[in-house]
Amino acid sequence: MPAPKGHPNYDVEGKAGRPKKYTPEVIERFADELLIWIKNEGNFWVKDFCLERGIDPDYMSEWARENERFAGAYKTAKAFQESRIFKGSMLSAFNPTMSKFALINNHGWADKTETKVSGDAVNPLTFLLQKADGESKDLVNEE
Numbered sequence: 001m002p003a004p005k006g007h008p009n010y011d012v013e014g015k016a017g018r019p020k021k022y023t024p025e026v027i028e029r030f031a032d033e034l035l036i037w038i039k040n041e042g043n044f045w046v047k048d049f050c051l052e053r054g055i056d057p058d059y060m061s062e063w064a065r066e067n068e069r070f071a072g073a074y075k076t077a078k079a080f081q082e083s084r085i086f087k088g089s090m091l092s093a094f095n096p097t098m099s100k101f102a103l104i105n106n107h108g109w110a111d112k113t114e115t116k117v118s119g120d121a122v123n124p125l126t127f128l129l130q131k132a133d134g135e136s137k138d139l140v141n142e143e
Contacts (some may be wrong), residue, residue, distance in 0.1 A: 001038070022059070024067060027063050030063070031073035033053075034077050035073050038047050046060065046074075046077050046081050081107075
C-alpha cells in the first residue's frame with residue numbers, strides 16, 4: 001500500500017518502514033549518560049537507568065548490537081552492576097538469596113556442586129568389577 005498523498009517516504013538508506021526513534025547520535029548520548037549514571041554508588045541496577053528515562057529496557061541489548069560505543073558502555077555498566085551486587089551481598093547489605101538470583105540470571109554465574117568420581121569414565125563397570133573381584137573369592141572359599 002503506498003503512502004498517503006503528500007506523506008514523506010519512509011525509505012531511509014534503502015530500508016523501508018517507519019524511521020527509527022533513536023538515532024545513532026541519541027544512542028551514543030545514552031551511552032555517555034549510562035557511564036555517568038552507573039558511577040554513582042547508589043545506582044547498580046541497569047534497568048533503573050531505563051525506567052528513569054522512559055526507555056524500554058529491551059532496547060539496551062539491541063543498541064549494544066548496533067552501536068559499538070553503546071556496547072562498551074553497556075558492558076561497563078553490567079560489570080559495575082555485577083560487582084556492586086556481589087560486594088553488597090558480601091557486606092550483608094543485600095539479601096543473599098536475591099543477590100544469588102540476580103547474579104545467576106543476569107551475569108552467568110552458576111550454582112553447582114561437583115562430584116568426584118573415581119574409576120574409568122569410558123567403562124564405568126570396571127570399577128565395580130575390580131571391587132567385586134577381590135571380594136568374590138571370599139564367598140566361595142569361606143576361609
